[in-house]
Amino acid sequence: MKSAKLYVPRFDFQEIELDPIPALFQKSELTDIILIVEGKELHFAKYPLIAGSTVFANMIKDSKDKSRLVLHDVPFYDMIMFLECLHPETLQIITDANLEQVARIAHRFKHKGILYRCEEYIIEKFNQVPESKDRMYPKFFFHLKVADKCEMEKAVQVGVSSERVEKAYYSGSNDYYSKTKGYEDNDDFKKLTADTKIQILSRRLRSTEKGIRSIPSKALSSTEPSLWR
Numbered sequence: 001m002k003s004a005k006l007y008v009p010r011f012d013f014q015e016i017e018l019d020p021i022p023a024l025f026q027k028s029e030l031t032d033i034i035l036i037v038e039g040k041e042l043h044f045a046k047y048p049l050i051a052g053s054t055v056f057a058n059m060i061k062d063s064k065d066k067s068r069l070v071l072h073d074v075p076f077y078d079m080i081m082f083l084e085c086l087h088p089e090t091l092q093i094i095t096d097a098n099l100e101q102v103a104r105i106a107h108r109f110k111h112k113g114i115l116y117r118c119e120e121y122i123i124e125k126f127n128q129v130p131e132s133k134d135r136m137y138p139k140f141f142f143h144l145k146v147a148d149k150c151e152m153e154k155a156v157q158v159g160v161s162s163e164r165v166e167k168a169y170y171s172g173s174n175d176y177y178s179k180t181k182g183y184e185d186n187d188d189f190k191k192l193t194a195d196t197k198i199q200i201l202s203r204r205l206r207s208t209e210k211g212i213r214s215i216p217s218k219a220l221s222s223t224e225p226s227l228w229r
Contacts, residue, residue, distance in 0.1 A: 026043055079105060081102050
């Protein structure tokens with residue numbers, strides 16, 4: 001008796017390489033420089049780069065090939081976000097979704113125009129009227145961290161001088177701060193520079209002392225005599 005043969009269909013798969021580069025950054029009559037980021041080519045125009053950044057201007061000036069510029073240690077998609085904010089066809093606005101990535105690159109290459117837009121966005125957030133005067137809005141320390149790391153002095157001062165630094169408390173979610181869970185529990189607060197942390201904690205301490213002084217001495221002595229004497 002002959003054994004049955006197992007028929008296995010054969011497929012010839014062809015590897016398809018998807019193009020990760022948006023059409024916006026393909027070669028055109030308006031592009032005059034190629035930015036090499038993580039080995040990928042991004043075609044762009046020199047003027048928007050050098051108009052706001054002496055760093056870009058000097059890098060292009062010192063490059064042997066004025067039409068190509070290799071950018072080291074720059075995340076590819078972060079660079080895409082940055083360039084979208086510069087490209088005249090998009091002029092992407094700053095949002096929470098791209099703020100940190102765009103600000104980080106703008107700070108590294110000292111692009112004044114984009115840094116200004118990021119700082120104004122953060123200040124606008126700081127100045128928004130909160131739902132509750134006793135509550136800090138959810139991304140306060142995220143915005144302050146970006147301003148702090150990217151040396152946006154104006155935004156940092158607006159942030160640390162906010163009354164919400166004094167009055168903030170936890171609502172129970174991971175985004176708010178409370179009298180029971182300190183600032184140190186937040187990852188963004190941990191990433192602030194030492195100077196900014198000191199400014200925030202000093203203001204909070206002054207607020208606490210002011211609150212204690214406003215309590216009548218009789219109330220203090222009658223409620224917790226062993227604590228206050």
